[in-house]
Amino acid sequence: MTREAFDLAVRRLAGDGDLLLERTLVLLGELASYAPIPSAALAESARRNLDTAVHALRSGRELSPEELPESGITRERARQSVPIEDMLWGYRANIGVIQRRFIEIAFAEGVAPELMLDGSRLLWSLGDAFTHQVMRWYQEWTVEQALRDSHLREEFVRELLTGTIGQADLGRRCAAYGLDEFGRYAAVRARGESRGGVEELRRLLERRGSAPGRPALIAVLGGECAGVVARRPAPVPGLVVGVGARLPLARQAESFHTAGNVLEAATRLHTEGVFALEDLSWRVAAANAPEVGAYLVERYLAPLREHGEFGRQLEVTLRAYLDNGQNIARTAAALVVHVNTLRHRLNRFTELTGASLASTEVIVELAWALEFGALD
Secondary structure: OOHHHHHHHHHHHHHOOHHHHHHHHHHOOHHHOOOOOHHHHHHHHHHHHHHHHHHHHOOOOOHHHOOOOOHHHHHHHHOOOOOOOHHHHHHHHHHHHHHHHHHHHHHEEEEEEEEHHHHHHHHHHHHHHHHHHHHHHHHHHHHHHHHHHHHHHHHHHHHHHHHHOOOHHHHHHHHHHOOOOEEEEEEEEEEEOOOOOHHHHHHHHHHOOOOOOOOEEEEEEEEEEEEEEEOOOOOOOOEEEEEEEEHHHHHHHHHHHHHHHHHHHHHHOOOOEEEEEHOOOOHHHHHHHHHHHHHHHHHHHHHHHHHHHHHHHHHHHHHHHHHHHHHHHHHOOOOOHHHHHHOOOOOOOHHHHHOOOOOOOHEEEHHHHHHHHOOO
């Protein structure tokens, strides 16, 4: 008779779907995230939960996460922007309604206390199983979303920096990422290393290139960080950044071309830092015109290098001479040599190369040769 009473209570519970839905909707009304969800969708979800609860009671055992209905509704709620904590609260609220109604019916039908307790325990275990299922799904979903977002970000940034995005699509995509469609941005291209990997560098560069109310947008393209910034970013440890000109978004291909040239020069001179064209000036040309650099090295440095250590000493002297504005006294002080020693070295340069340091053209070409010679 006791088992029959239990089975009768379960049958009555299975027929109370409308009452259980009504009570559940009252509780869900406390969650703002559930307000936009149609009542029909909530009713379907409540019915599935009731069917699961009845199945658990009739089987007399705890259901595993794998035995619960698949997570289609969970995925749907995520698309409806319901936070995961609200999903878990909503499910437990619904199971709580079912559990309390089961106890009411069980008392009315004279179900033995031990069976009543077993049934209550089985119902509460559904909450644990659901939590396990949702958390496992959420981890997978988070990875899927991250990969999807990364792909969309990369696609947009690539089209933006190559100038292949249409005007109509530009407005829509700018709105999605918070960019000002009519604002000016500087393209950046960067490379470097970090213990956290290139994704960590991407996030740091994006954060440091954002201004209040004007976010930057950076993606990982071919192992490098690239995108647009609202302001010149603060340096990122381990990252060399080339910055292009501030231009409208429709002209970012021009800015990116400059950023790439600046980066090529910067990476041959520095291990980290943020550099624009005005920082490196003609050095950008030196780094990106190797045939000119090779010619000037051959013209001005090769004759010195034939003289071994003395030739190396002459190169050091010439660098100091240019760094000190071709001022004899300052250069001698920087090298800690007598001015006559300095003049002797400079004269030896003229003898070995046939080039006069009084010529502006020679000074320009020598600076280029020394820059390229150091890079090479």
